[in-house]
Amino acid sequence: MADITISIRDNGPYLVRGGVTVADAEGKSYEVQDVIALCRCGHSGKKPFCDGTHKTTGFESAPRAE
Numbered sequence: 588m589a590d591i592t593i594s595i596r597d598n599g600p601y602l603v604r605g606g607v608t609v610a611d612a613e614g615k616s617y618e619v620q621d622v623i624a625l626c627r628c629g630h631s632g633k634k635p636f637c638d639g640t641h642k643t644t645g646f647e648s649a650p651r652a653e
């Protein structure tokens with residue numbers, strides 16, 4: 588099995604690294620070969636992917652595991 592990691596960026600997207608398939612609610616799928624950024628702020632113009640809009644919207648989230 589390929590190594591897959593999901594990194595949560597402070598005030599930004601989820602970075603997914605590794606060979607995975609991302610599927611949206613309608614079943615449309617996207618193959619991820621290397622790295623992809625998934626929008627976490629809800630403001631991206633190309634959801635489910637991050638387009639950098641979080642930087643201009645003031646999105647703030649920096650969760651930490653307990």
Ligand code: FES
Nearest residue numbers: 626627628637641
């Ligand atoms: S997290 Fe980057 S546009 Fe939403």
